[in-house]
Amino acid sequence: MSTHDHFDPSRRAFLGAATGGTALTIAGLPSQALARINAPHDHEELKKTTEVFGFCDMCYWRCGLKIRSRDGRAVKIDGNTEHPNNWGVVCAKGNSGLMVAYAPNRLKYPMKRVGKRGENKWKQISWDEALDTVATELNKAKEKYGPQTLALIGHGSWEKPYHRLAHAFGTPNTTSPVFGLCCGPRGVSNMIIMGRNLTGNETIDLENCKYFLMMGRNITESLHNGETLGWVNGVANGAKVVYFDPRYSITAAKADEYYAIRPLTDHAFLLAMINVVINEELYDKQFIAEYVVGFDELKERVQKYTPEWAEPITEVPAQDIRRLAKEMAAKAPSVFVYAPRRMTRTSNDFGTGMAITILNTLFGVWGRKGGVFTPQNYKVPEIDLPKFEHATANRIDVGGDFNYEQPEIPIAHIQDKDGKYQRADGAGVMGRWPIANPQYGLTNEMWKAMAEQRPYPVKALMTAGGNGFLNSTNYDIIRKALETVDFYVATDVIPNEMNMYADILLPEASYLERYDDLQVGGGREGYVAVRMPAMKPLHGTRDAWTICKQLADRMDLGAYFPHDSIKELIDDRLKKAGSSLAEIEKVGILKIPADPKKNFPLDHGGKLKIKTPSGSSKAEMIPGMLKMMGYDKALDYVEQVRPNEDEFHMTFGRIGFHTHARTQDNVWTADLMRENVLWIHPESAAKRGINEGDLVKVSDRKGRSGEIKAKVTIRIRKDTIFMVHGFGHWDSRMTTANGKGLADSDLASYEVDPSIGSMSMGLSLVKVEKV
């Protein structure tokens, strides 16, 4: 089959015989251009079942997989029993991964926008034309505005090569929503107090934990296989579960105790717990003496946060707060205060996160069985690359996720004293969001920078997966950003409302159809895992690395992609680690065995190694860095919004079989939930004449509104409504999800945490009325 569109009557016609080499010429037929079929060399694809290893892309936990293929197509996804992220378990989302590859609506060919941005009018173009256009337009923007004018927002696929491409291009403006829209507050809290990350694949010794205090950590629905499995085993081993959530989730149903805490007030409850633990001397005295500084100042600081103070704020009885503190202390250090997965809710998530870290630290959970283990890391060196001129230092260089070494210069200057470009989103920039992680950036602020073209022109956008609308909030800003940039190229496997605005749309091969760079993780066992293709890429799709390599070659950045293929890169990295691609392909994962002495040093006579960003070798209860910057006020409670009599707190969250806004168009996951509904308490519903299944209108104070069906249930507070996240799509290309349910993201608040710049999505107050 030809890819040429040229008329060439001398060539073989559109068909040929497979054997004997006799070409069938069709007299008078002018058309190689018509031809789409040609002869095979053999029937090589009709083979028996084969099996390859991979890791999942259906959520961000990245479970290890074994994928069976037959006749050239992947037919079954199973878990890799050796992978510590899931120990062989695959969830509903993971099983539905096949329908990412086989989705009728997936992006299939490179497309060029021919209508207005967002109008969804396209023309299929060749890869060469698409890549040439992208390279030309990006270079044009660079010439006019400088390399910092490019923003890269990645989310959803294995986005590493895109970050490398952007850094090679010369921009520091690479970002992923993980900090500003999801886990940032708890990540930075653990880092600034303990020098530990504790996000991503959390290093909690769940199986041996004896007491879980779960602050809205809905582990059975916002689930990750290895984590949920560990928690279930912990519960089976006798752990007590105390769960806090304005909604009676499935996790609440599995808990020993449930508190329908008043929304947004977790911080008040936690401060009262700290108060009791300190004043009643329930903390781990030896741990505090050896590993903690700032205890006395903390003690003084929390005196005002008594359980009696917290009770009217949280609606958790003071006597229960005292009892819970004592119960936990009795089980410490095999206890854990569990932060919610997404922690961008209140106007002081940073304070909430720090209170959780402090409480865990008071119980001495670090490096202890049943607490937080110290992970081991499989050392796989990165490939040798030329230096990135302007990119922020990577996490390996700074020994953690958070780089505080930022120069003090005015915002108006776009370069620091060393000539490095400052991030447009202000993450890690003095005078803006110095505590925010410049590795991931503040995606919410990056959208704003593009919309407002401040502090400097951000005129080119590349997105790798993600959905700026449904994964964020403030659609006006997102839309304005997408309409303001000079050039926008989107790569993804699936269509969505954001990539609908692209000038050039590049279709990626799904995770079942490609090699990717290695997954290097740290658990009790250190590991490195491989992703192998279970089938050839369908349609006209290409893998992420190849797309980036081919773009880099066109922009004279080939030195940053020195290998001819991603396979070569993997092999190169593994050989530096004493293995090879051939070796890892046999097993899918290479591991360093768990070592209790390293995982739980304090239980084996060892010491805990601490290094906080300010250089302290002890945990800082009142982080010096914060005091220096004037941000330590975040340790104190900040009063949260309260709804008027006729209003509700607007809450949203996940369900076990959908991931963010990425799976609603997947026919298999949609079979489990096709649209979301509004949870409302029967008394609140009755006041408004709302019955089960009624269509209701939800409106916020900013004038935004939407319609959704009601689910009348006692499983929610009377002052709170809830909906599952990720629904309410309006992209007509998503024929399964389009028009189903309501987008919480168009109702969530878009204020930001004043300390770290992450979004405070839970501040929205809404009215509900029957339509």
Add this chain to the structure above:
Amino acid sequence: MNEQAKLYLLASGLFNQPTHNRIKDLHCLIDELLQTMPEWEILKALKPHLKYSEDLETEYSRLFILSFPNEAVQPFASYWIESDHSLMGNSTLEVKRMMLEHGIEIAENTGLLPDHIVSELEFIAYLVSQDDEKSQQTQQQLLEQHCSYWIPLFITALNKANPIPYYQLSANYLKQLMIPT
């Protein structure tokens, strides 16, 4: 190549990406067919619409690739045959196997699946052009047990999508070619 094969080849080309060269070739093909089949009104009706334009490419993308403003006109048999609308279903493999039995496969880098309407119609054209019993059997099997199920659904969806005249006529042509009255 016999006339019947050319008719299927024309159908295949009509549903393929309408590039400059392809449109030019389709024009030639229609001229050839009209010489021997002047009575086919649909061919005469189609001919003036065989002009390349960006609008035509945009309409092609809208209908068959990713816009679907009111109706999914998926050009894959599997979409219409499989209960979950998945691509690469067993129905795709059946067609792939049939092709392989005749020494045919979809070439790399074309971006087409075996059960894409372009592939299937061109395969039928190939079968029709062959003068052996096996090809006739395969053709019959493909038409009766496969195409007859999904092509009518595809045509109905295409008509519902309010296509421009080029594709209205192409749908009509496909119907006349594939669906016995």
